[in-house]
Amino acid sequence: MSIALSEQEILRRKSLQDLRDLGIDPYPAEEYKITAWAKDINENFSSNPDAYKEVTIAGRIMTRRIMGSASFFEIQDTTGRVQVYIKRDDICPDEDKTLYNTVFKKLLDIGDYVGVKGFVFLTQTGEISVHLQELTILSKSLKPLPVVKRDEDGNIYDGFTDPELRYRQRYVDLTVNPEFKQIFINRSKVISTMRNYFNAQGWMEVETPILQSIHGGAAARPFMTHHNTLDMPLYLRIANELYLKRLIVAGFDGVYEFGKMFRNEGMDRTHNPEYTAMEIYVAYKDYVWMMGMLEECLETVAKAVHGITSVQVGANEINFAGPYEKLSMYDSILKYTGIDVSQMDEAGLRKVCADLAIEVDESMGKGKLIDEIFSAKVEANLIQPTFITDYPIEMTPLAKKHRSKDGLVERFELFVNGKEIGNAYSELNDPIDQRERFEEQLILAGRGDEEAMAMDDDFLRSLEYGMPPTSGLGVGIDRLVMLMTNQSTIQEVLFFPQMRPEKKAKVASVEDFVNIGVTAEWVPVLNKMGFNTIEELKAANPNKVFNDLGGMRKKMKLDIAMPSKDDVMAWFA
Numbered sequence: 001m002s003i004a005l006s007e008q009e010i011l012r013r014k015s016l017q018d019l020r021d022l023g024i025d026p027y028p029a030e031e032y033k034i035t036a037w038a039k040d041i042n043e044n045f046s047s048n049p050d051a052y053k054e055v056t057i058a059g060r061i062m063t064r065r066i067m068g069s070a071s072f073f074e075i076q077d078t079t080g081r082v083q084v085y086i087k088r089d090d091i092c093p094d095e096d097k098t099l100y101n102t103v104f105k106k107l108l109d110i111g112d113y114v115g116v117k118g119f120v121f122l123t124q125t126g127e128i129s130v131h132l133q134e135l136t137i138l139s140k141s142l143k144p145l146p147v148v149k150r151d152e153d154g155n156i157y158d159g160f161t162d163p164e165l166r167y168r169q170r171y172v173d174l175t176v177n178p179e180f181k182q183i184f185i186n187r188s189k190v191i192s193t194m195r196n197y198f199n200a201q202g203w204m205e206v207e208t209p210i211l212q213s214i215h216g217g218a219a220a221r222p223f224m225t226h227h228n229t230l231d232m233p234l235y236l237r238i239a240n241e242l243y244l245k246r247l248i249v250a251g252f253d254g255v256y257e258f259g260k261m262f263r264n265e266g267m268d269r270t271h272n273p274e275y276t277a278m279e280i281y282v283a284y285k286d287y288v289w290m291m292g293m294l295e296e297c298l299e300t301v302a303k304a305v306h307g308i309t310s311v312q313v314g315a316n317e318i319n320f321a322g323p324y325e326k327l328s329m330y331d332s333i334l335k336y337t338g339i340d341v342s343q344m345d346e347a348g349l350r351k352v353c354a355d356l357a358i359e360v361d362e363s364m365g366k367g368k369l370i371d372e373i374f375s376a377k378v379e380a381n382l383i384q385p386t387f388i389t390d391y392p393i394e395m396t397p398l399a400k401k402h403r404s405k406d407g408l409v410e411r412f413e414l415f416v417n418g419k420e421i422g423n424a425y426s427e428l429n430d431p432i433d434q435r436e437r438f439e440e441q442l443i444l445a446g447r448g449d450e451e452a453m454a455m456d457d458d459f460l461r462s463l464e465y466g467m468p469p470t471s472g473l474g475v476g477i478d479r480l481v482m483l484m485t486n487q488s489t490i491q492e493v494l495f496f497p498q499m500r501p502e503k504k505a506k507v508a509s510v511e512d513f514v515n516i517g518v519t520a521e522w523v524p525v526l527n528k529m530g531f532n533t534i535e536e537l538k539a540a541n542p543n544k545v546f547n548d549l550g551g552m553r554k555k556m557k558l559d560i561a562m563p564s565k566d567d568v569m570a571w572f573a
Contacts, residue, residue: 007528008144015107016140022098026140032115034058039079045120045128052120055130057082058138060175061112066105072129075116076178083129084116091135104135111141148176167491168499180492186305187481187493191258193304194278194475197297203254203282208243210236210260216459217241217398219451220263223273236262241398241472242459244281245427249467256280258477269489270419273498276477285471286426287410291387294414294422294473295322298385298480305484313417313486316383324385324414329370329395332378332388341370349373363448367394382415397437397453399425421480424473431463507532517570521560525552542572 005013019026036055045052059077069088074081088100108114115136123129146160159177160166166173174181195205213232215222217239227234240257247255261277282290302309302320309321327335330342339352349369353360358376360369370392382388389412390402399409410426428434438455445452481493491497512534513523529548531537537545546568553562 005527006144009142010528012109012140012142012144015109016142019103019107019137019140022103024103024137026137028136028138032056032058032136032138034115036120037079038075038077038082041082041120041130042080042128049120054117055120056115056117057130058113058115060141061108061110061114064108064110069100071104075114076175080178083123083127084118084132085121085123085129086132086135090131090133099135103137108137109141109144111143111145112137113139113141146172146176163491164499167497168502170495183481183485183487183493184495186485187477189305190301190481190484191278191477193301194297195258197300198254198256198280201254203256203280204252206244206247206252206255206257208237208240208257208259210262212237214454214456216453216456218263219453221265221450223262223264238263239277239474240279241474242456244279245467245470245472246459246462248281248283248427248470249462249465253284254280254282267498269491270479270482272478272490272494275490277474278477279472279474281427281470281472283468283470286469287389287412287424287471290424290471290473291324291326291412292322294424294475295320295324295385301480301484311484311486313483314488316417318384318416318483320385322385324387326387326389326412328390328408329374329388329392330390332382333370333373336378336381337373339373341373361448363444365394365444365447365449367392367396368449371395379415379420380418383417385414385416387412387414394440396425397441398428398434400428400430401433416483419479420476421483422473422475424471427467427470427472429463429467429470431460434463435460508534513537517567519563522549522563525549525556525558528552528556538572542569545571 016026034056036052036057038057038059041052041055041057057075057077059075059081062074062076062081064073065071071086073084073086075084086100086104088097091104092098092100115134115138116130116132117134117136118130118132121129121131148159160173166177174184198205211225211227211234213234215235215238217237218241220238222235222238225234225236226232237259238261240259240261244255244257256278257280258276258278260274262274264273265271267273282293285293298320299309299322302311305311310317310319312318330340334340337356341349341352344352346366346369349366350360352358353369353372356373356377358372360372364372374388378388390405390408391399391411393401393407393409396409396411399411402408402410409428412424413420414422414424428437438453438460441453442455445454478490478493482488482490485493487493507527510520510523513526514520516534516537518526526537529545529552531540531545546563546565549568550562552558553560
């Protein structure tokens with residue numbers, strides 16, 4: 001298969017070769033030492049011009065205004081854009097003006113990386129600019145960037161906005177839409193703030209296995225792989241909980257991990273099969289203590305990102321300052337449906353689901369049925385941060401039985417803006433009770449529940465050595481970042497979200513075209529005209545193709561014989 005290049009791509013490849021023919025390396029290896037950045041120049045030059053008499057800055061060329069012996073262009077670095085003034089006689093003081101007349105004006109393009117040495121000054125119109133004294137080519141761009149048009153106020157009116165392209169080509173997205181970089185800067189700030197908060201308490205960041213022989217710690221479908229040397233199946237982790245608890249058994253009072261989790265489930269606006277979670281376990285604590293800790297932590301995060309505790313999320317203003325509302329699982333269902341499910345058996349719950357038009361299947365036990373009712377009728381109402389507490393024991397195989405309420409466990413989930421972002425327990429540390437819970441999960445698995453937990457004998461063995469009273473918490477980092485950056489889809493807060501395979505445009509080979517009578521030298525011309533397959537060519541108007549070939553021959557100054565009209569007509573036979 002041949003590679004179809006656009007006219008722009010062909011011209012840029014020619015410029016690349018022309019640069020090399022001039023003895024210029026378009027991809028130099030040596031370090032380019034930078035001393036200044038666009039944002040710093042734009043913000044601080046006016047108040048301290050003497051500090052910018054010698055600057056070295058580097059970035060992409062984003063705009064150009066080519067004039068006679070002097071021109072302007074903008075370069076964009078990691079902090080923003082700055083204008084550059086280039087004068088022919090400054091960079092070409094001798095008779096040879098090739099660097100300006102040929103290299104700058106003809107061989108450089110928007111998207112190329114360049115280094116600029118010079119001094120900062122104000123133009124006659126009052127624009128802060130770098131007066132270029134030395135130009136270095138750092139990287140030649142072979143593909144043209146999308147053109148994003150902005151008005152005088154900087155508002156975009158013709159942008160690179162297609163989500164499919166933006167998520168798949170994030171490197172282009174963040175180049176032409178640099179305002180989206182702030183999302184990821186804030187993402188980093190969310191994680192670093194949480195990490196600093198935990199470290200200040202004396203808790204230790206750790207790492208646990210991603211490849212696991214038993215998928216445990218949550219109710220979810222795993223991804224499965226195979227280890228060739230050990231000849232055994234392995235799973236990408238759906239949670240790191242059971243390994244972190246092993247470290248509590250080992251004598252660490254507090255451990256946490258930021259890590260990737262993998263769940264072989266659906267994709268939508270709030271779910272990606274690969275996502276980031278933070279899990280933390282602290283000995284001698286319970287879920288009541290964990291609520292207070294989480295309130296304080298999230299308030300700290302909101303202040304770090306926004307300077308205040310209130311965050312605008314869509315039409316809602318969310319206040320992360322505690323204390324948060326608390327509702328038990330049963331009370332929340334009663335509040336929003338008027339139905340008390342606390343004493344119902346499985347048959348009664350199935351009837352409630354039928355009455356509320358909630359789809360269920362035979363594999364679901366009591367816990368799953370209650371969860372379905374809650375998800376369908378309660379979640380969307382939980383806008384301000386709300387702790388849902390005291391879950392039925394069937395829903396949570398790893399949590400400790402409630403100290404005063406039979407049939408419940410000491411668990412909470414934190415809901416914000418209608419979505420769950422945190423899940424915590426008073427951790428089950430009774431190894432006999434834990435084994436019984438795992439056995440109940442095996443029964444559900446036998447009924448076809450693909451999310452039921454597996455038996456983990458090594459984890460049970462660790463509990464038999466003794467685990468102190470412990471509280472654990474998991475927070476979905478991607479969803480938390482969505483809240484903190486006012487984004488409605490998880491794809492916006494992931495650099496590289498999971499995508500369906502890219503549909504490759506079909507491109508016929510030169511031989512395929514030759515087989516229908518096209519001479520090989522005319523195939524690149526047809527490609528340039530947009531005909532990359534035989535089907536595309538045969539769907540065109542033969543007379544127009546003949547006329548366009550003549551136009552392309554003249555435009556490209558081709559020294560090849562023009563096919564006759566009969567020859568072209570034969571291609572369509």
